[in-house]
Amino acid sequence: MNNSTSDRIEKQIEIEASVSRVWQAIADYREFGEWFRVRLEGPFVVGEVSRGQITYPGYEHVTMEVIVEAIEAEHRFAFWWRPYAIDLSVDYSAEPRTIVEFTLEPAPTGTLVRVTESGFDGIPAHRRDEAFRMNDGGWAAQVKNIRDHVQTNR
Template sequence: MSIQTPDRIEREIGIAAPVERVWDVLTRPEHIGRWFGEDLGGGGAPAEVDLRPGGAFVIDHGFGAYPSRIVSVEPPRYFSYRWATAFPGQEASEDNSTLVEFTLTADGDGTRLRVVESGFAALDIPEDRIPYAGYESHSQGWVDVTAGLATYVEKLPA
């Protein structure tokens, strides 16, 4: 497992479909509406997507809409946008948002899809958003910053 710094989250998945197919699912409004709210039971309305650099990318997954801003579109390999998830309803700008980057890599007949969300260190997370983190999680994730610190955190009472 790679060590994650608190500034970024990296996740990756193997998909048994060609890169072009994964690109479509990733970027077409009717698909985005379906995969985006998956962690909340799935299925949202089709997203508003203006698929070009600087284009609007409006995502609503039930907590509120995130008017995000597309940064790069390089079909079918790379797609990135900025969003202000700590500030629902706010337009994403350089200082209130994180950068989300998708990279698609052909892997035999399939695709490696990797997502990196970065820029947390520059955010001021408002106190009332932190409780969103209140769910228990078994993921080691970010706690692996350093071995000693992870051990220390694990020993803390829940």
């Protein structure tokens, strides 16, 4: 099920692995970096900035920067960021951030992972539609990346 409105993207996937294993893939900065394709500088810490160089081909010029909102063991991981802020000639610092939330729950075959990104209505109108479209497609790919990573690295 993938529900999206103009302000919110929602993706979900079932992964054939324990909640603990999936949690590790999402909350451990090294594993997160493997499937997300970012080389993070250090562990996620609530209230602190995490940053790293994107390693996805074509986006290596982009530094990912998030502010960790929540780390609720084996249930919820959330961070704030500026969606699709990839143009190095643009200063995005005055823009509001969207919040990305990963929630996990047991499922019949393993773990149900939901990824929600909300707050697009606050993004400046001139780039809102593209940011939404790119992240909608991005999260569709990333939930599969999480699944593939976990099922390959049991």
